[in-house]
Amino acid sequence: MASGRWWRGSWAERDQVERVDLYTRQSLYVIAALMNGVLVLGAQPAIDGHPAAYAAFAAGAVVLSVAGGWAMRDAIRLYPQAGPVPVRSTAVLVGLAAVAVPAASALPTDLPQAAGLVVAFSLAWGLGGYRDQRVAWATIVAVGLAAWLPGDDLPTAAYGLLAGGFFMLTVRLSLWLLDIVVELDRGRDAEAALAVAEERLRFSRDVHDVLGRRLATIAVQAELAATLAGRGDDRAADRMLEVRSLAHDGLKEARELARGYRAVDLAQELDGAVSLLRSAGIDATVAVDGLPEEWHEPAAWVVREAVTNVLRHSRATCVEVSYADHVLAVRSDGALPAGGSAGAGGSGGGTGLAGVRARLAALGAGLEATRDGHLFTVRMVLP
Structure with missing residues (x-):
């Protein structure tokens, strides 16, 4: 999974994969923060009678949201690998959750239920992206306990477990789709590289076919011209002129190869082969x-x-x-x-x-x- 400085650079400077990566990350962070924010705002009636308890609840929600975002970032970086699971971010989130659950139980009015859901949702968002099945099952159990223990309310626990499971699924599906986009981009790059390699191979074969044939012809004609010249035969000059003509033809064909315009004609190839062999x-x-x-x-x-x-x-x-x-x-x-x-x-x-x-x-x-x-x-x- 892409793990570069995704927050740098303007939107216009990014390619399509970087845009999808940025959109996926920001969407997950924003939705996770909004869910905890809704729980905090929904508990505002407690401000009138218990302002200190509400302030502690809100502060705890912010801390858990930050810890969940940290763990989610590490999960995104690790995906699609299953491990090793990053220790620091996971330990911090789990430790805060372990402290927050009994602390939430001591809150007055309806704050324990809301605080339990904040803990459950933070765990779901933060740890839901890990592919290690042991982590996934442990997260589901932790989400259920966090939603149930503070308020000892089964409906709230059921809601927290269902919502937490949905959030884990959302994170996994988002990372799965992002990974598909990354793999498709890598496949496109590999296809382009293969096309370049194939074109180079084609060009090398054409050079071998064309220049090899011309050089072989030149060698035969030059050898014949040398033999004729050694005998004092006037036809040696004609052979050398033919060598020059062959050299010019070879240069022309090499230029056509470089431009990619050359086509091979069977009739011309047969005529040239017969002429060369008879020579x-x-x-x-x-x-x-x-x-x-x-x-x-x-x-x-x-x-x-x-x-x-x-x-x-x-x-x-x-x-x-x-x-x-x-x-x-x-x-x-x-x-x-x-x-x-x-x-x-x-x-x-x-x-x-x-x-x-x-x-x-x-x-x-x-x-x-x-x-x-x-x-x-x-x-x-x-x-």
């Missing part, structure tokens, strides 16, 4: 007719990651991308021996494939990576 001397074939349009973008994720893995972790000579029977498959030969390269194992447990698998799982699709000798296959299984 690396790898034969590539594509046959994805019949793939549902709503699955084009997820399929593009799979193709991008699978082709990136082929370039990084295999010595493939042929790659085939196909779709049939609700399965998109990317098959490649030349898989390195198990343990020979990160991500080349038969389980397909690389971080890139794991990220794509998680994204597909959110859409209801699955991702499988299997190895059979030198053949490595990545499958996207549609629901």
Whole structure:
């Protein structure tokens, strides 16, 4: 339960939870004080014949109200925990009540009944918010005795017990509702934090997919250009120009990612994959007719990651991308021996494939990576 400096700051400076907290606390304090105030004002006829006794009764009511408010404050701070029950405020209130009950019995006229109800109501308001069941039952017994013993009047005792029980229930329900508001606010904050974390994860995966693919392409083209330059082949300059173009495209895609505007197009991804693989001397074939349009973008994720893995972790000579029977498959030969390269194992447990698998799982699709000798296959299984 909120326990900060709730009395500081203007109403406009508080958020909704702080306003509910302040309203609940002040309502409980005010109602508790008003109930004892009504009892004191109702006993005013005793002023004429017994002014000193009435003054003592009124002073005692004020002291008990303050002690009850102190105990209630500690109960609010402790809620929703059941314990440990604060000792000082509870002991002061119970001690004052133990002294007030026999003192009330000595008052004249109808003051004993009113004084007994003041004691009973102070106990009910002050201790009613504690969730410890032992404290709750002890409070109910104390409320009944406090309402009955001073005046030895059963109707007054019954009224005090019923009213005291109602006051205890009021305090508990008020604190329960306040706790729900606090928990809802915490849940909203947690939801916002999760949304931020999810967006960061999405962005990191997109950066991995886009920049990883571009960097792999640049590496292949640069290696080819170096080989051509070593042979004195004039085509090396064209390859380096292509590397520059790829670098510009990668920078553009990175900027689009930062703005959140980039969408993945399957046709472009397939064309780029075929061009890249053929540039690396790898034969590539594509046959994805019949793939549902709503699955084009997820399929593009799979193709991008699978082709990136082929370039990084295999010595493939042929790659085939196909779709049939609700399965998109990317098959490649030349898989390195198990343990020979990160991500080349038969389980397909690389971080890139794991990220794509998680994204597909959110859409209801699955991702499988299997190895059979030198053949490595990545499958996207549609629901």
